[in-house]
Amino acid sequence: MTMAHEISALRDRVLAADEARYQALYVQDVEALGRLLAPDYLHTHANGKTEDRAAFLATIASGRFRFVDAVRTDQQVRAAGAAVVLSGxxxxTLDVGGATKVMRNAFVTVWIDAADGLRMLHWQATALPEA
Structure with a gap:
C-alpha cells in the first residue's frame, strides 16, 4: 500500500467516524455516541465551557437542545503519531427549546485508533465572526 493510499484510507475512516458521530447527535443516540468517544473525552464548546465525557453525554441525553444539521467544510485530516487531527x-443548526439557532465555528477534533475502532478524544470549537 502506498503512502498516498494509506493517507486516503485514514481520511476516509476519520470522516466516516465523524459522520457516524453526527448521525448519533441528530437522533440523540447517547449509546452510539458513547461508543465513538474515548473514555477520557473532553468537549470544549465555542463559549469556552469544557465538559468531560459523562457531562457531554448527559447534555445530549437531556434534550435541552437537538442537533438538526451540521454542514462541514474545509476539512483537513492530518496524522500526528498515534492521533489523527480533523479540522474545518x-x-x-440546533433546535433549542423549539427555537432554531445557527452557529458557525472553526473546529478541531482529535481521534485515536483504539482496538475496536476510532474514538474521538477531544472536540474544540471556536466561534467565527458573522460574515
Missing amino acids: ITTT
Missing part, C-alpha cells in the same frame, strides 16, 4: 468549519 461547521455551520451547525
Whole structure:
C-alpha cells in the first residue's frame, strides 16, 4: 500500500467516524455516541465551557437542545503519531427549546485508533465572526 493510499484510507475512516458521530447527535443516540468517544473525552464548546465525557453525554441525553444539521467544510485530516487531527468549519443548526439557532465555528477534533475502532478524544470549537 502506498503512502498516498494509506493517507486516503485514514481520511476516509476519520470522516466516516465523524459522520457516524453526527448521525448519533441528530437522533440523540447517547449509546452510539458513547461508543465513538474515548473514555477520557473532553468537549470544549465555542463559549469556552469544557465538559468531560459523562457531562457531554448527559447534555445530549437531556434534550435541552437537538442537533438538526451540521454542514462541514474545509476539512483537513492530518496524522500526528498515534492521533489523527480533523479540522474545518461547521455551520451547525440546533433546535433549542423549539427555537432554531445557527452557529458557525472553526473546529478541531482529535481521534485515536483504539482496538475496536476510532474514538474521538477531544472536540474544540471556536466561534467565527458573522460574515
